[in-house]
Amino acid sequence: MAFKITKSQDLGFGSKIVKSGDRLINKDGSFNIIRKGNIGWNAYQVLIALPMGRFILFTVLYFVILNTLFALIFLAIGIEQLHGVPESSFVNNFLYAFFFSIQTFTTVGYGGINPSGIAANMVASLGAMLGLLSTAIITGLFFARFSHPQSHISFSDKALICPYMGITSFQCRIVNKSYHKIINVSAQITMTWLEDLGNETKRRFKRLNLERNKIILFPMNWTIVHPITEKSPLYNKTLDDLKKMNAEFLVMISAYDESYNQSIHDNSSYTWREIKSGFRFKPMYTTSGKGPTKLYLDDLSEVIKVQ
Numbered sequence: 001m002a003f004k005i006t007k008s009q010d011l012g013f014g015s016k017i018v019k020s021g022d023r024l025i026n027k028d029g030s031f032n033i034i035r036k037g038n039i040g041w042n043a044y045q046v047l048i049a050l051p052m053g054r055f056i057l058f059t060v061l062y063f064v065i066l067n068t069l070f071a072l073i074f075l076a077i078g079i080e081q082l083h084g085v086p087e088s089s090f091v092n093n094f095l096y097a098f099f100f101s102i103q104t105f106t107t108v109g110y111g112g113i114n115p116s117g118i119a120a121n122m123v124a125s126l127g128a129m130l131g132l133l134s135t136a137i138i139t140g141l142f143f144a145r146f147s148h149p150q151s152h153i154s155f156s157d158k159a160l161i162c163p164y165m166g167i168t169s170f171q172c173r174i175v176n177k178s179y180h181k182i183i184n185v186s187a188q189i190t191m192t193w194l195e196d197l198g199n200e201t202k203r204r205f206k207r208l209n210l211e212r213n214k215i216i217l218f219p220m221n222w223t224i225v226h227p228i229t230e231k232s233p234l235y236n237k238t239l240d241d242l243k244k245m246n247a248e249f250l251v252m253i254s255a256y257d258e259s260y261n262q263s264i265h266d267n268s269s270y271t272w273r274e275i276k277s278g279f280r281f282k283p284m285y286t287t288s289g290k291g292p293t294k295l296y297l298d299d300l301s302e303v304i305k306v307q
Helices: 043-049 052-077 090-105 118-147 239-245
Strands: 153-155 159-164 167-176 182-196 201-207 214-217 222-228 248-257 262-271 275-277 279-281 303-305
Touching (some): 043 118, 052 090, 052 118, 153 248, 153 262, 159 222, 159 279, 167 248, 167 279, 182 239, 239 275
Parallel strands (some): 159 275
Antiparallel strands (some): 153 167, 159 167, 167 222, 182 201, 182 214, 279 303
């Protein structure tokens, strides 16, 4: 018996994810998948992916904890091995050792305090070496974070089913919220739903035909339109039908960012709960005889009822 190969429009999720109510892609573009087991861990990737606030907090904590550790080591081997530290209380001795560790760590070396003895010099040498390595690594991480292209494309909160050129259409809207010049923007929408086959339930995928799937320039907003014709899986479907099908619409955007000279990608999704019918998007821009066109970014998700 010959094995028959069928063409599938599955994006890589497979047909076995059939739990009702689950979405495949979260609104922020991440996959709605939790990885369990022996997960490969890479410190560099973790630090690159951290939000900037957490990354700065990590850097400060690393700096303070490491120098605190070296200060305690200096106290353990004897504060008298640090010349220039006056006899004082434990707290003051710790502070002198802590600030000396920072000066060594950052290679500042004011000269007011210096180590004497083999033990103190070995600890100071180790601190200086770790300081150089840490500075190089953190500098590299900061550069990688700033040089890494990030998409600032925003998606409308809701997708719409509304009239379009005498028929009905599925629409969502995107806009570039940064000053970066983005060109060659392409869009793809794939509809996925659950189909009951009697003895089992399978997930189906169907790429939707778009009015246009690419624009060269992206200075304004872009309303992505899927005309609902007889060939569309949305043909004659109501919102109740989409609910029964547990329908989800996966939106994928690819573009080229001229500021970074690199390609960028972004994605989001709309479940049946996030689709409104009988509304259309409110225009985001105004024009006048004088001055430039004004684009109101905060109106991305604003809709008005179809008359």
